[in-house]
Amino acid sequence: MTQNSHTTNDLLLNTLEQFPNGASIEEIIARSRLKLNTRTLQRRLNDLRISGLITTTGKTRGLRYHLTNKNKLENSTNFPDALLSDASQKILTIVQSPIQKRRPVGYNRSFLENYQPNISNYLSLSELEKLAALGNTARLNEPAGTYAKEILNRLLIDLSWNSSRLEGNTYSLLDTERLISSGHVADNKSAKEAQMILNHKDAIEFIVQLADEIGFNRYTLLNLHSLLSNNLLPNPAASGRLRHIPVGIQNSVYTPLAVPQLIEEMFDLMLDKASQIKNPFEQAFFIMVHIPYLQPFDDVNKRVSRLASNISLNKHNLAPLSFIDVPNELYTKGLIGVYELNRIELLKDVFLWAYERSAAQYSVLRQSLGEPDPFRLKYRDQIRSIIRKIISEAMPRPQVEPFLQDQAKGLPEVDRDRLIEVVETELLSLHEGNFARYMVRPSEFRKWQDEWRY
Structure with missing residues (x-):
């Protein structure tokens, strides 16, 4: 078997790990993004079945692929065993102990107060260098948000699905794609789950489209929370709005501030x-630590931290997280380690x-995009301004041509x-x-669509 075959098989196994109840071939294609035709992919999956690494249930259109129990165990333990530091392993041991054996703690002001931007560092120099190499998109010297805009359609789906999944949302990747692209609500799913995903879509558009205007300030964080x-x-x-009520943390002995x-x-x-931190990766991780620790909002704090961590990455045209x-x-x-121990290693x-x-995922996507059109890049601001005016004013079709002629002069x-x-x-x-x-409101876009239908 060639090295490429091994890489493909590993990707298929990692993909199936994300589907506890098995996956259809369509879900595997969407999740893995392998550039294989269906017949070749079926052969690869059959080879894995013969090797005892996966099993199948159902037939024809109902056929689903599953990791074997043995392979599930090996894959689920691979991440912590291979990549967790000794310090992380110790934190994991502590936070996995019975909750009644852990000492209750409250918010520790000094954890934040003692952090000195650009002097204190959660990430080491070698870690920052590695992240910079991984995140390089060849768009580093272009306007803020250029790269994120190029991959926006893919980012909307990936980040909405994964961030929602971390909140227990049961939408599949395909369900998420259909909801975002066509508004189709999945059967047997709650309205709350659909709302969560659509909120992510709006929030991602907010941080991407306004990348050159937003930052770590009240306007950005409060509006990001409002959208999510x-x-x-x-x-x-x-x-x-900032929190006025006390809150608790499930499965933790940590009690956030209540005043x-x-x-x-x-x-x-x-x-x-956060606004003083110069390195975008240090800035991203800092905000991932301190928003959940403070719990400044009634709820949705972790979601805010995950999207806010992308603000600095987008501004520097780095691959998103x-x-x-x-x-x-x-x-x-890892968050409980922050809550209860003020330890960030895990x-x-x-x-x-x-x-x-x-970064690896978007590296593949980036290669498929090709080089941007130099003309569009040169006149990016003019094109955006013209289209925004046409949509925001619901300009009728007969008026568009003379308007464009005038703008082109x-x-x-x-x-x-x-x-x-x-x-x-x-x-x-x-x-x-x-x-x-083009930074137009959904209501403006709908009004323009209605005008253009006639």
């Missing part, structure tokens, strides 16, 4: 320190592993027809999954 918590909180007024004035004080201090394959239990244990190992997986003569062609092509390809790049 929309229609999910018992008290609608709590969406986008609103202290929550606000530490929230502002956290943002001030979409939490592909991150084990829910290990991620939760969560850091999860972060490092997760970023390596995400400001360009060199050789570029005028090309600009019109590009804008018209973009208008014809617009749909509900990609209009956010």
